[in-house]
Amino acid sequence: MAPTPPARRTGLIIGIVAGAVALALLVACGVGGFVWYQRGKGGDDLPEVINYRKTNPDALKSDHVQAPPVYPMTPPAGGPHFLEWQNCNGDVYSAPIVDGNAVHSLEHGAVWITYRPDLPAADVERLADRVRGQTHLMLSPYPGQDSPISLQAWGYQLRVNKVDDPAIDEFIRTYRETAAIEPGAPCGGGITTTQ
Numbered sequence: 001m002a003p004t005p006p007a008r009r010t011g012l013i014i015g016i017v018a019g020a021v022a023l024a025l026l027v028a029c030g031v032g033g034f035v036w037y038q039r040g041k042g043g044d045d046l047p048e049v050i051n052y053r054k055t056n057p058d059a060l061k062s063d064h065v066q067a068p069p070v071y072p073m074t075p076p077a078g079g080p081h082f083l084e085w086q087n088c089n090g091d092v093y094s095a096p097i098v099d100g101n102a103v104h105s106l107e108h109g110a111v112w113i114t115y116r117p118d119l120p121a122a123d124v125e126r127l128a129d130r131v132r133g134q135t136h137l138m139l140s141p142y143p144g145q146d147s148p149i150s151l152q153a154w155g156y157q158l159r160v161n162k163v164d165d166p167a168i169d170e171f172i173r174t175y176r177e178t179a180a181i182e183p184g185a186p187c188g189g190g191i192t193t194t195q
Helices: 006-041 099-107 121-131 166-175
Strands: 089-092 111-115 137-141 149-153 156-160
Touching: 089 121, 099 111, 099 137, 099 149, 111 121, 111 166, 121 137, 121 166, 149 166, 156 166
Parallel strands: 089 137, 111 137
Antiparallel strands: 111 149, 149 156
16 A cells, blocks of 8 residues: 555644644533523622522512512512613613612613612712613612612622622623523613602
């Protein structure tokens, strides 16, 4: 048998290397996709977060109602809600908003940042800077909440004491839009009224 010509050997080696590179890219994309999917499910990667999807899933029924719903958590992080959603395209509200409208926005994938009205004005402005111009984010005061600052996404809640807590940005990165139970639903075109 005659030896394989060098050109065919080079082509064979190039083919094997190209196949190995393609296989490595496919594996990397598969692993990356799995990690993205797991992040979208959320809850396990941020230990400070209350995961109502696990602890109280019955409270997260997504019914549209006409009477004001009663929520087992304050502020609410999901559950029955009004037909109209609160506009959540980087909206900063200086007065409280209606729970039932805000919860509808959570259904669309919004993160709702709330603060106690006694939070210093400079801290409120720092929160507002995070929200303005960002889709699926909104900010409003919330009288009666326990912590100075609270973040809500559908089924998830984070309570923090300081505006510079890095968990705030991590919560937004993790749950904004990915916690939606109506993926792709708009945040614009909602109501902008306050209480």
